[in-house]
Amino acid sequence: MSxxxxxxxxxxxxAATYLRESSWTYPVVMASHLTGxxxxxxxxxxxxxxxxxxxxxxxxxxxxxxxLRVWKRLGGALVIACxxxxxxxxxxxxxxxxxxxxxxxxxxxxxxxxLVFRGPVYNNAAAIDRAAKVPTIAKVAACISVxxxxxxxxxxxxxxxxxxxx
Amino acid sequence: xxxxxxxxxPNTNPLNNNEWSFPLLEIIHIVGFAxxxxxxxxxxxxxxxxxMKHQSSAQLLKxxxxxxLVGIVAxxxxxxxIFSSDPNMYLLNYPFQFKMAAxxxxxxxxxxxxxxxxxxxxxxxxxxxxxxxxxxxxxxxxFAGLFIAFIS
Numbered sequence: 001m002s003x004x005x006x007x008x009x010x011x012x013x014x015a016a017t018y019l020r021e022s023s024w025t026y027p028v029v030m031a032s033h034l035t036g037x038x039x040x041x042x043x044x045x046x047x048x049x050x051x052x053x054x055x056x057x058x059x060x061x062x063x064x065x066x067x068l069r070v071w072k073r074l075g076g077a078l079v080i081a082c083x084x085x086x087x088x089x090x091x092x093x094x095x096x097x098x099x100x101x102x103x104x105x106x107x108x109x110x111x112x113x114x115l116v117f118r119g120p121v122y123n124n125a126a127a128i129d130r131a132a133k134v135p136t137i138a139k140v141a142a143c144i145s146v147x148x149x150x151x152x153x154x155x156x157x158x159x160x161x162x163x164x165x166x
Numbered sequence: 167x168x169x170x171x172x173x174x175x176p177n178t179n180p181l182n183n184n185e186w187s188f189p190l191l192e193i194i195h196i197v198g199f200a201x202x203x204x205x206x207x208x209x210x211x212x213x214x215x216x217x218m219k220h221q222s223s224a225q226l227l228k229x230x231x232x233x234x235l236v237g238i239v240a241x242x243x244x245x246x247x248i249f250s251s252d253p254n255m256y257l258l259n260y261p262f263q264f265k266m267a268a269x270x271x272x273x274x275x276x277x278x279x280x281x282x283x284x285x286x287x288x289x290x291x292x293x294x295x296x297x298x299x300x301x302x303x304x305x306x307x308x309f310a311g312l313f314i315a316f317i318s
Binding site: 028 | 185189192193196197199200201202203204205207208211217218219220221225226229230232233237304305308309311312313315316317
């Protein structure tokens with residue numbers, strides 16, 4: 001079964017058409033997507049850098065992980081909501097865009113990363129504090145996280161450069 | 167008039183002669199401002215009294231400062247290179263002019279008022295004001311940057 005009819009249907013809904021044809025709403029949604037990325041993406045990178053011992057070394061890992069969690073979630077909700085709107089507005093052309101699908105693959109890997117490392121790392125911050133040094137698995141999680149997030153942001157930018165379909 | 171300021175042909179710029187350097191610079195720009203604005207926002211959450219409350223704003227500022235600078239340097243290298251791809255377009259672009267003004271204010275504010283207040287562990291009222299202004303300034307820089315592509 002092809003997903004194309006579903007993407008075409010989304011593309012032709014009133015909301016998606018309005019957004020696509022708007023001169024102001026579309027860039028405002030995109031700017032919100034980008035601002036959310038700056039705030040919340042930056043916090044994710046800093047959490048990873050803390051696990052790697054490269055920032056906020058005086059601050060316990062659990063304080064960094066736990067105190068930023070709610071803000072990363074709120075930021076994530078903003079970025080995802082705006083992202084869904086942006087993708088809906090151009091659903092049909094995105095269906096044909098390999099960078100969009102690569103971005104979705106990165107997103108899926110990020111979900112898997114969260115499921116795999118939540119137990120041993122992110123929900124286990126107090127134990128990391130008690131350890132003499134940050135365990136290897138936490139450092140591995142942080143490195144993979146940085147690669148996945150930068151990869152996803154890169155693919156997002158490249159969506160605009162694909163010229164195979166108009 | 168402005169055309170006379172840049173009497174060079176953008177077609178001679180290597181940036182405009184391959185397909186990967188422009189998006190690569192944009193990606194560096196985005197990751198750079200995520201790092202700088204993300205670290206500044208960590209301090210701002212504390213100033214606003216809504217996050218990182220186990221730490222003082224002074225400690226957060228000192229601990230994140232090097233990364234804020236890394237992000238700003240990445241922005242200030244990638245940004246002018248992007249600008250060089252089509253200076254005349256950017257100079258006449260209203261959102262770009264607004265962005266440059268907002269960016270100048272945001273950077274000066276960050277290294278003067280914001281820094282001084284964060285280091286002094288301010289009262290909640292002052293903290294909220296200074297943290298709020300900081301977030302609004304940086305968000306306006308991002309918004310204006312995005313709008314360069316949408317309005318002239």
